[in-house]
Amino acid sequence: MRALLALFAAAVLLTATACGDAASPSRTSAEPGRGEQEREAKERREQLRSIPAVDRVAYYQLATTTGLLRARLEPATARSAAGRMDALAPRDRTLRHARDHLLAALRGRDTDAILAAATDVDGELADYARRHPAVAALVPD
Amino acid sequence: MAGGGSLARSAAVLLVIAAVLAPGQALATTDVRPDSQTQPLADGCQRNPAGLLSFTSPEWVYVYREREPRVVEGKAVSTHTAGGDLPQGHDWYDLNSNIDVDPAYAYLLGTGNFAGSGEETGRLHVEWETGTVPPFAWPTENDGVKLWGSWIWDCGHWGQSFRDPDYFLPGSGETPGSTNVSGERTEFHPMRAMVVTRANPYEPNTTETESDVFISSDGTTARAEEECALEHPPPPGASTYGPDYTACLQDSSKRRQPVNDRDYTFFVPAPPKPSPTATLRWRVASRMSGGPPEDVQVLPGGIRVTVRFAGFGGNTAPLAYGKSFFVGWSEDPAPPTHLVFKFRDLHVIHSLDPNPDRGTQTGTPPGEYNLYADVNGYWKFLNDWAPGLGAVSDGQVFNLGRKVDLYVPQGKGLRVFIHGRECDLPKISPCPNTQELSDDNDLPGDATASFPSAGAALGKHTLTAPSGNYTLTYSVDRAP
Numbered sequence: 001m002r003a004l005l006a007l008f009a010a011a012v013l014l015t016a017t018a019c020g021d022a023a024s025p026s027r028t029s030a031e032p033g034r035g036e037q038e039r040e041a042k043e044r045r046e047q048l049r050s051i052p053a054v055d056r057v058a059y060y061q062l063a064t065t066t067g068l069l070r071a072r073l074e075p076a077t078a079r080s081a082a083g084r085m086d087a088l089a090p091r092d093r094t095l096r097h098a099r100d101h102l103l104a105a106l107r108g109r110d111t112d113a114i115l116a117a118a119t120d121v122d123g124e125l126a127d128y129a130r131r132h133p134a135v136a137a138l139v140p141d
Numbered sequence: 142m143a144g145g146g147s148l149a150r151s152a153a154v155l156l157v158i159a160a161v162l163a164p165g166q167a168l169a170t171t172d173v174r175p176d177s178q179t180q181p182l183a184d185g186c187q188r189n190p191a192g193l194l195s196f197t198s199p200e201w202v203y204v205y206r207e208r209e210p211r212v213v214e215g216k217a218v219s220t221h222t223a224g225g226d227l228p229q230g231h232d233w234y235d236l237n238s239n240i241d242v243d244p245a246y247a248y249l250l251g252t253g254n255f256a257g258s259g260e261e262t263g264r265l266h267v268e269w270e271t272g273t274v275p276p277f278a279w280p281t282e283n284d285g286v287k288l289w290g291s292w293i294w295d296c297g298h299w300g301q302s303f304r305d306p307d308y309f310l311p312g313s314g315e316t317p318g319s320t321n322v323s324g325e326r327t328e329f330h331p332m333r334a335m336v337v338t339r340a341n342p343y344e345p346n347t348t349e350t351e352s353d354v355f356i357s358s359d360g361t362t363a364r365a366e367e368e369c370a371l372e373h374p375p376p377p378g379a380s381t382y383g384p385d386y387t388a389c390l391q392d393s394s395k396r397r398q399p400v401n402d403r404d405y406t407f408f409v410p411a412p413p414k415p416s417p418t419a420t421l422r423w424r425v426a427s428r429m430s431g432g433p434p435e436d437v438q439v440l441p442g443g444i445r446v447t448v449r450f451a452g453f454g455g456n457t458a459p460l461a462y463g464k465s466f467f468v469g470w471s472e473d474p475a476p477p478t479h480l481v482f483k484f485r486d487l488h489v490i491h492s493l494d495p496n497p498d499r500g501t502q503t504g505t506p507p508g509e510y511n512l513y514a515d516v517n518g519y520w521k522f523l524n525d526w527a528p529g530l531g532a533v534s535d536g537q538v539f540n541l542g543r544k545v546d547l548y549v550p551q552g553k554g555l556r557v558f559i560h561g562r563e564c565d566l567p568k569i570s571p572c573p574n575t576q577e578l579s580d581d582n583d584l585p586g587d588a589t590a591s592f593p594s595a596g597a598a599l600g601k602h603t604l605t606a607p608s609g610n611y612t613l614t615y616s617v618d619r620a621p
Contacts, residue, residue: 059580063195064227064229068567071230084567122191129189140226140297
């Protein structure tokens, strides 16, 4: 068996992958594919209209802020995050609770508490996304 | 049977060990078109919008869970920078392009790549951050490309149309029996090596083919997400990845891709031979310092170049290579036409802060414009010439006053392309770190002008974005 495994390992390791002043307006256009992309962006905005604007922004900001905090939890990141949370005014109760919870942790400046709050907020955002699946359209290309 | 299962398990373990301990070794790969409806979920995508935004579910995972980089050859179309990207997953906005792949690489397109009718449809979308890729290597329309990169699923998008209810919640039963959910698309993201052979090179003043080459170990956060998703899969049944995945993302070494595990070989074709007596000539221009040497083999119809990266440099230091290769003949009976392209005035009609068409942002003035120009592959971030674009008001005019020498090969034309973004999202360069609240950036819109020949481009022109947000005035003259 050991010889067989060694042979297999060797085979795995050896298998190479080859594997003028009077300005004239020039022709302008949005190229076909890009036009389609802009149309999709418009469709996306239309779908998102089913969600109140304040909630849409709050959802996006809460989600990406927890992401930024996970990616780089530094004092400057936390200060910036607190500023953005402070400015949010969601109408939805779940989002409002999430925002208050995260803002309180950010103001406390305790790293563990901030990350714990971010985890709690994730759960609340997932709950919101189940009730408002159109938020999937907020993920950019 | 038990013995067979044990062998299979041992083989799987060996595969993992081989992948982890010898990442430089070429491993067996699965060269089969993947099914976009089922394979992304097996590979680690989770179709979880909240998780994607909050960095608890990866935006990219390796196809077939194979980290071995893939190669693609084809033609680049619709190249531009991203309008919006996820802040936590990017230091810089991505450079995006779409590849019409040569038939030998058709398997790289997942079944979902054929859905819709956009610029990505039927193509391999490729991305790498603009802060990593120097503009000399940015492709433009119809350039030939050979690319090495991570073959991944774009976990952020799994549907066909925003009009399709299944787009928002696939498999939810909202449209029972629907087969409209196309699933995720495959991409190269990030790339590690790019060879861009210009369809219409602007730089050579004689008839030459130009191939621009860029190789870098900077895999950006995309590479880290892919590595961490592979090494730290989510707990069974979980809708997000665990804290080990998040912790892994903090390790900056995960962003590094081992470019020195192989050599990079490509062919630079010569232009048509002008006479039987003409002899082939080639030259090379360095675009950046550092990097390994290359071997050049002269063949009857061009040169074969091998960048000797295997074993070059260490395993931790950043590595990069950037050169351009030019191939021509000893005779040039029809040299390119020398033009002077002058960027004159840029008029911002709507600053987009505030933007009356979008209620989902605070839109505090001034507007933060990022605009890019592409003239036959000469790429320029216009904010470098007009920093005031970063804090712009309605009606503001910027006198750019910059001239660029362009050579247009015989039989070729001139294309001017302007695009960009108005920054409302936090953190990602080259946008300022705005404190605005928004769910995306605004798009000032694209503007394109195409002329069939150098002669047809002569004169002064005003290019107006169809969106009505800005105009660019420029002139094209024959060089004295």
